[in-house]
Amino acid sequence: MSLVWICGVDEAGRGPLVGAVVAGAVVLDPHIPIEGLKDSKKLTSAKREFLYEQIMDKAKAWGVGEASPAEIDEINILQATMLAMRRAIEDLTTRLGGWPDKALIDGNRCPELPIAAEAIIKGDTKEPAISAASILAKVTRDRQMQILHERHPEYGFAQHMGYPTEAHFAALQQFGACSEHRKSFSPVRKVLEAIAR
Known part of the structure; x- marks a missing residue:
């Protein structure tokens, strides 16, 4: 029987006034656990960076998606967040070799997807795959903000x-x-x- 691949999804950057909203999607490998996964907001910057590298190295598949400030302005932050999440899962499919079996989404609503999806409030504290996705999204967005800081x-x-x-x-x-x-x-x-x- 083939393994069931569960994908965790979370975003970073809904509240800021600048930059993209970024989403991460992660399918963890049950045979290669990653120690210390939790909500990215509860981790130090150094610990997030360390876990980011661990996720890149050990996860079965990962993906990142974003929606630009122009897209946020055009369709609103909620719809842009859903768009970024879908893009993150689509990016993940290129590494997984197809769609995961199910997506666990942090929050109270799901983007439109061709697979089963479940919204989990405070999912980043309950599901390791969502915690991993939150770390991926937060580190990616923080790095974007550092680049933006150098420009402005x-x-x-x-x-x-x-x-x-x-x-x-x-x-x-x-x-x-x-x-x-x-x-x-x-x-x-x-x-x-x-x-x-």
Whole structure:
């Protein structure tokens, strides 16, 4: 009897004002366990990086997908998150050699998929494959923010990762929005409207 491949899926970057929303998808190999998997938000940056490499090395298959700031502005953050998740699973299929048997999605809703899917609230604390996906998504997005920080150091992205902090609001007021800001998000939209007046 063939093995059943269960894919965990999670996202990073729904709340920030800038950058893509990134999703990870992981099928763990039952014969090669990865120690220490848990919700990426409960891990130090160094531990996340270590586990990221472990996942790349030991998982049966993994995939990453994203939706750009322009797509977020066009279809809204929820739909963009679903799109990123689907893209992550599609990316995973190229390494798995086909669709997994089932997807476990962190949260309360599932993207449209040609396979069985189950939404699990706080899934990143309950299912190791979802924990692995959350680490993959978070590390990928954090690395993107570091690159964005090098391009636009005035916003301080390396410190707040694009989240709506006081420092980020102050930089928006002073410098306006950059091309990677999500123009449909209220704090960014208000700054752009004020500049346009």
